[in-house]
Amino acid sequence: MPTPDPVPLTVITGFLGAGKTTYLNTLIRQGLPRDSQIVVNDFGDINIDAELIEYRDDRIIRLGNGCICCTLGGTLAEQLAQLLRLKPRPGALYIEASGVAEPARIADIARVSRQLKLESVVCLVDASQISHHARNRYTGDVWRAQITACTQLIINRLPADDSIEYAHALDVLRALNPHALQALNDSWGPTPVNPVPATDRLKPMPPLPSLGEPGWRSVSLNYASAIDAARLERLLHEYADVVLRAKGILARLDRNGSQVLQLSGRSIRWLPATRAAAGNYLVCIGIKGARFDELSAELMQLECNQDPVTQGSKTAMPADSQAQ
Amino acid sequence: MSITIFSAKRIHTMNPSQPEATHIAVRDGRVLGVGPLEAMQELGDYTLDQRFADNIIMPGFVEGHSHALEGAMWNYLYLGYFHRIDPEGLRWAGADSITTMQQRLREGAETLAPGEPLIAWGFDPVYFEGTRLDRHLLDAAVQDRPVVVMHASLHVMTVNSRMLQQSGLHQHPGIEGIMLDAQGQPNGELQEMAAMHAIFETLGVNLFEAVSAPSTLRRYAQVARNAGVTTITDLYNPLTDDGIAALRQVTGEAHFPVRLVPAMSALAWSPEQGVERLLHCLELGNDKLQFGLVKMMTDGSIQGYTARMKWPYYHDGHANGIWNAPPEALQRMVQVYHQAGLQLHIHTNGDEAVELMLDAVESALDLWPRADHRHTLQHCQVIDHAQLRRTAKLGLCLNMFANHLYYWGDIHRRHTLGYERSRRLEPLASARRLGIVTAIHSDAPVTPLGPLFTAWCAVMRESASGEVLGVEERVSVAQALEMITLGAAYTLRLDHKVGSLEIGKFADMAVLDQDPLTIDPAHLRNIRVLATVLGGEVHANT
Numbered sequence: 022m023p024t025p026d027p028v029p030l031t032v033i034t035g036f037l038g039a040g041k042t043t044y045l046n047t048l049i050r051q052g053l054p055r056d057s058q059i060v061v062n063d064f065g066d067i068n069i070d071a072e073l074i075e076y077r078d079d080r081i082i083r084l085g086n087g088c089i090c091c092t093l094g095g096t097l098a099e100q101l102a103q104l105l106r107l108k109p110r111p112g113a114l115y116i117e118a119s120g121v122a123e124p125a126r127i128a129d130i131a132r133v134s135r136q137l138k139l140e141s142v143v144c145l146v147d148a149s150q151i152s153h154h155a156r157n158r159y160t161g162d163v164w165r166a167q168i169t170a171c172t173q174l175i176i177n178r179l180p181a182d183d184s185i186e187y188a189h190a191l192d193v194l195r196a197l198n199p200h201a202l203q204a205l206n207d208s209w210g211p212t213p214v215n216p217v218p219a220t221d222r223l224k225p226m227p228p229l230p231s232l233g234e235p236g237w238r239s240v241s242l243n244y245a246s247a248i249d250a251a252r253l254e255r256l257l258h259e260y261a262d263v264v265l266r267a268k269g270i271l272a273r274l275d276r277n278g279s280q281v282l283q284l285s286g287r288s289i290r291w292l293p294a295t296r297a298a299a300g301n302y303l304v305c306i307g308i309k310g311a312r313f314d315e316l317s318a319e320l321m322q323l324e325c326n327q328d329p330v331t332q333g334s335k336t337a338m339p340a341d342s343q344a345q
Numbered sequence: 346m347s348i349t350i351f352s353a354k355r356i357h358t359m360n361p362s363q364p365e366a367t368h369i370a371v372r373d374g375r376v377l378g379v380g381p382l383e384a385m386q387e388l389g390d391y392t393l394d395q396r397f398a399d400n401i402i403m404p405g406f407v408e409g410h411s412h413a414l415e416g417a418m419w420n421y422l423y424l425g426y427f428h429r430i431d432p433e434g435l436r437w438a439g440a441d442s443i444t445t446m447q448q449r450l451r452e453g454a455e456t457l458a459p460g461e462p463l464i465a466w467g468f469d470p471v472y473f474e475g476t477r478l479d480r481h482l483l484d485a486a487v488q489d490r491p492v493v494v495m496h497a498s499l500h501v502m503t504v505n506s507r508m509l510q511q512s513g514l515h516q517h518p519g520i521e522g523i524m525l526d527a528q529g530q531p532n533g534e535l536q537e538m539a540a541m542h543a544i545f546e547t548l549g550v551n552l553f554e555a556v557s558a559p560s561t562l563r564r565y566a567q568v569a570r571n572a573g574v575t576t577i578t579d580l581y582n583p584l585t586d587d588g589i590a591a592l593r594q595v596t597g598e599a600h601f602p603v604r605l606v607p608a609m610s611a612l613a614w615s616p617e618q619g620v621e622r623l624l625h626c627l628e629l630g631n632d633k634l635q636f637g638l639v640k641m642m643t644d645g646s647i648q649g650y651t652a653r654m655k656w657p658y659y660h661d662g663h664a665n666g667i668w669n670a671p672p673e674a675l676q677r678m679v680q681v682y683h684q685a686g687l688q689l690h691i692h693t694n695g696d697e698a699v700e701l702m703l704d705a706v707e708s709a710l711d712l713w714p715r716a717d718h719r720h721t722l723q724h725c726q727v728i729d730h731a732q733l734r735r736t737a738k739l740g741l742c743l744n745m746f747a748n749h750l751y752y753w754g755d756i757h758r759r760h761t762l763g764y765e766r767s768r769r770l771e772p773l774a775s776a777r778r779l780g781i782v783t784a785i786h787s788d789a790p791v792t793p794l795g796p797l798f799t800a801w802c803a804v805m806r807e808s809a810s811g812e813v814l815g816v817e818e819r820v821s822v823a824q825a826l827e828m829i830t831l832g833a834a835y836t837l838r839l840d841h842k843v844g845s846l847e848i849g850k851f852a853d854m855a856v857l858d859q860d861p862l863t864i865d866p867a868h869l870r871n872i873r874v875l876a877t878v879l880g881g882e883v884h885a886n887t
Contacts, residue, residue: 036671037671037673037674097538097542098538098539098541098542098545099542099545099551099552101542101546102542102545102546102549102551103551105546106549119670119671120670120671120673120674121667121668121669121670121671121672123667126522126538126539127538127539129520129522129538129539129540130538130539130542130543132517132520132539133513133514133517133520133523133539133540133542133543134542134543134546135512135513135543135546136546159653159668159672159697159701160668160671160672162664162665163667163668265677265680266680266684266712288621306712
């Protein structure tokens, strides 16, 4: 039986928020080979979702059993074997790997498979997070392994090219992997997909403000009188990308008695408060940044006489401990 | 409905108000009363069932961490070192020498069509130190067809030369995971993803695809029943629509012998989808099917060097393990499920994984205080005392992998953990001293299902070679029995229905040939399960 031409496999790695999905979408817009298959081996992230990938649904599979646990079936190895049995066979395979994946292990699959050939191993790096990731006690080792194992390094959100941080970032990366092709990008926009050798780099554009340390933000609002519930719901939906949780005991213009608001995932639920309400307040927890600040400002407008308190203490931001 | 009164030599109820009795009255599948016969007679007309009059009755055992995959493994040839009982109750002797293994492979091959691959499972290299199972040893047994021997860890396989040839792996000696002999040629041992992919690709089948089929669940239930288990988890079920339908189908069948408690694998869904799916499932249960648990995986295994360890990491200097998902994603997942009011069962093997999850649960509780959440750390094999104290403060439960003490204890002592940490491998007595609700488990199919064996491990703490690992962490037989009944039930939020024999609870029992509380504790593992009773219905053991 003749062996058909091997299917090219591209492995896309990088930490959460490094720009993997954006990069993949850029590739898609430039055109993928016919019937390409995309495997998303990522999970649990609130922002990124296989739904954000702009490709045919039937050609995207989400593989969520974790990267290492082949104990219980449904593993990447098994899934890939199954995909290669599809008719017609995929024209190319793209794996968006988990943020903690060891890309060398995935690349090995293509190296030993008779039906796959390794096209490239791309690693996306968020330059503004280099020192944070390199020092992270839980994931510093994986971060280094990803950079070491890639054939293409795509560096997003670089600081200005005359800054110390810029030189430092590139030094750190070059020390880890002097051979990978590099593409530099200083913005949130589409990522360049045609990297060049490190010796012949693109000049970066002036930088956007850095995101700073990732973290959570919480805002607490005390309203003096009843609020417009429909408007509140609209706001929470509009800012769903930065709101993780909201809850409150609120008086509504359209209802008698206090109502408990719960925002869980994307659904908002109102339930009658079982106890006499001690106040009329809303707590909103989300991802630190300009968007969240905008939302806070909007929430303050829901009713005019409130006394907004943006909290930054340890107790109000227990998520601080996650941002180490 | 009529009343049946079972008599027994002794009933250990696990009810602190009445630990022992001789009779138990059952009506409508539930316990109507426990006590002396005179008191039971007051309850009305009854039938006296004396078949267990010379036996010991305990609450049916509760296995809080095992997998329905156990039911699928028996599609393949069993090749483990220790004896194991298959779903039909057949006892497979341990393949405790290379010669025995080769003989069994030959016999297995004879039952197959010419050329059909032979797949075996359960081989554990730990017991063959000095001899490496390689392709030559397999060739000597079977060479006219591909042979795949899955190791007990399920992360490693050994294949024969025919299989290597067919998959083309003999051409790739440079790849990590393709193990080599002294001449630099592949020796047949294959580890992890890449090499295993090549095998699946060549075989053209997924070994584990039947894992959620009704036939697998039925077989799983039989294995449970044989071990005296009446309530059992499937602690990593993706809860696909088909999977849910299969669970409902088998638990709706008359005489299905166990209650199933699947835990949804959180990594199979985004947290929002997962919450929605599980809340929807809550409506779909029945008396033998209870939804509501979420399972998360944090790290890997200690013996596979994939568990995340704190400094100084592995005793033999091996590099630290691997996270199963990004730590931030895992922490957010805890937040979402906790906030939604669901109960988390969190796989943490190494102490660094424990640390991450203690932080995550603490954050979640800061944001959303919640009494009686019963989030449970699973396996939790390496946990230091400061972490145990935090565990107690945070109201977490522990379900520890006691069987590891026996099966991998020697490996942990010598290679992975060293002397001091192996003293507190599965620190059960310390957990009890701190008042943490604790259960113990088998993680079947990783080790065989058998709560009395698991209890023996917790009491004796003996490794396979006979070394006692940390005498201070031994628990009493009474404590161990609680861990396989009421303790496990509590971690599944089912302690109001199962785990003890008390008025109003399900009449679920395990019938034993000897009394675990009077027997020499060293023989706990030898007690035979004669039957189970589920909702008053007797399932005699095969």
